[in-house]
Amino acid sequence: MTGYEQADRLRRIPPYLYARLAPMFAERRARGWDMIDFGIGDPDLCTPPCIVEEMCRQAAVGENQKYSTSAGERDLRIAVADWYRRRFGVDVDPDTQVCITIGSKEAVFNIAQAFVDPGETIIAPSPGYPVYSGAAAAFTGAECVRVPLRPERDWLLDVDECPQGARMLYLNYPNNPTGATCDAGYLRRVQDWCRDNGTIMCYDNAYSEMCYDGYRAPSALEAGPDCIEFGSFSKTFNMTGYRLGYAVGHPDLVAGLRKCKGQTDSGAPIFVQKAGIAALGMYGEDGRPPQAIVDNMGVYSERRRVLVEGLRELGFDVRMPKGTFYVWFDCGMSSFEFTERMADLGVIVTPGSGFGDSAEGYIRMTVTEPVERIRTALERMGRGSYE
Numbered sequence: 268m269t270g271y272e273q274a275d276r277l278r279r280i281p282p283y284l285y286a287r288l289a290p291m292f293a294e295r296r297a298r299g300w301d302m303i304d305f306g307i308g309d310p311d312l313c314t315p316p317c318i319v320e321e322m323c324r325q326a327a328v329g330e331n332q333k334y335s336t337s338a339g340e341r342d343l344r345i346a347v348a349d350w351y352r353r354r355f356g357v358d359v360d361p362d363t364q365v366c367i368t369i370g371s372k373e374a375v376f377n378i379a380q381a382f383v384d385p386g387e388t389i390i391a392p393s394p395g396y397p398v399y400s401g402a403a404a405a406f407t408g409a410e411c412v413r414v415p416l417r418p419e420r421d422w423l424l425d426v427d428e429c430p431q432g433a434r435m436l437y438l439n440y441p442n443n444p445t446g447a448t449c450d451a452g453y454l455r456r457v458q459d460w461c462r463d464n465g466t467i468m469c470y471d472n473a474y475s476e477m478c479y480d481g482y483r484a485p486s487a488l489e490a491g492p493d494c495i496e497f498g499s500f501s502k503t504f505n506m507t508g509y510r511l512g513y514a515v516g517h518p519d520l521v522a523g524l525r526k527c528k529g530q531t532d533s534g535a536p537i538f539v540q541k542a543g544i545a546a547l548g549m550y551g552e553d554g555r556p557p558q559a560i561v562d563n564m565g566v567y568s569e570r571r572r573v574l575v576e577g578l579r580e581l582g583f584d585v586r587m588p589k590g591t592f593y594v595w596f597d598c599g600m601s602s603f604e605f606t607e608r609m610a611d612l613g614v615i616v617t618p619g620s621g622f623g624d625s626a627e628g629y630i631r632m633t634v635t636e637p638v639e640r641i642r643t644a645l646e647r648m649g650r651g652s653y654e
C-alpha cells in the first residue's frame with residue numbers, strides 16, 4: 268500500500284492558507300518566542316454571558332438534544348426574520364426565505380453545490396475569502412474567474428470587469444481582507460447587473476455588525492429579493508466556535524440551499540440555535556445593537572486606531588477601516604517576504620497574496636490582540652528586532 272491519493276478536485280485546491288503558514292510560526296514558538304498574533308480572524312473577546320447561559324440552559328432540555336433540520340429551527344428562523352425587519356427594514360418570510368446554517372462558511376460552499384454545474388462560471392473577487400474561489404468552485408467543476416478589487420475604487424468590485432453569463436457571483440462587504448465597506452446604492456447596482464446577466468448574487472454579510480465611526484452596513488436585500496445573503500453569529504457575538512449563521516434571500520435560492528444541506532448535514536445543534544435566538548433578541552426594536560456589542564466594537568475600534576496610527580508612523584500608507592477587524596496595507600515588498608520578516612520579529616501577520624494574486628504586496632493584520640501587545644509589536648517593527 269503506497270497511501271491514498273486524493274480526488275482530483277481536492278488536489279486542485281491549494282492547502283488552506285493557515286496550514287501553509289503554521290510551520291513558520293510554530294518553529295519560533297517552539298524556541299520559546301512570544302508571538303504576537305494578528306493572523307487568523309478569530310475574536311479573542313468572549314461571547315456575552317447571557318448567550319452562554321441560555322445555551323447551557325437549553326442544552327439540558329431533552330428535546331434540544333435531538334437532530335435539528337437542515338432548514339433550522341422555526342423559532343430561530345422567525346427571530347432572524349424579525350431581526351432583518353428591525354436591523355435592515357426588510358421583510359422576509361421565515362418559512363421560505365430563511366435557512367439556518369452551520370456558520371456562513373458552510374452556506375458559502377453549499378450554495379455553489381446547489382446551483383452551479385460543471386463548466387459554468389463563478390465570479391470571485393481577488394482578494395477575497397478563499398472558499399469562494401477554492402472549495403466552492405473546485406467541488407462544482409466550475410471555472411472561477413477572479414475579478415480584481417482595486418484600491419483606486421475603494422476595493423469595490425466593478426461589475427463592468429465581470430464576465431457576462433456567469434452563473435454565480437460572490438461579493439463581501441464589510442470586506443475580508445481589505446476592511447472596505449459599501450452602501451446600499453452600490454448593492455442595488457450589483458443586484459441589477461446580476462439580474463440582467465442571469466447571475467446569482469451571493470452576498471456574504473458575515474461582518475455586517477462589525478462597523479465603526481457611525482457606519483452601518485446595509486443588507487443586499489434592501490436592494491430587492493434577487494439574491495441570497497449569508498450572515499453569521501461568529502463575529503457579531505464572538506461565537507466563532509458555536510458554528511451558527513443564516514442565509515436569507517430569494518425563496519428558490521433558499522430552497523436549493525436547504526435541499527443541498529438536507530443531503531450533507533442535519534442542522535446546527537438545537538441548543539446552539541436557541542442561544543442564537545437570545546443573541547438576536549439583544550438588539551433593540553429600532554435595530555440598534557445592545558451595549559455588549561457596542562462595547563466589543565469599542566475595544567476593536569481602539570485597537571484598530573492604535574495599529575493604524577502606529578503603522579502610519581512607521582511609514583506605511585494605511586486606511587482606517589470602517590468595518591471588520593482587519594487592517595490592510597501595502598507593505599512595499601512581496602507579501603510572503605514581509606510575513607517572514609515579521610515572524611522574525613515575533614509578529615504574526617497574514618500575507619495578502621493568500622487571498623488572491625492581485626493582492627501581492629499587501630498584508631492583513633487582525634486586531635485580536637490587546638492594545639499593549641499591539642504597541643509591543645509596533646515597537647519591535649520600529650527597532651527591527653524581536654528584543
Ligand SMILES: Cc1ncc(COP(=O)(O)O)c(C=O)c1O
Pocket residue numbers: 308369370371372373375396439443471473498499500501507511512
Ligand atoms: C468573508 C467571510 N465569510 C465567511 C466567513 C465564515 O464565517 P463563519 O463560518 O464563522 O460564519 C468568514 C470567516 O472568517 C469570512 O471572513
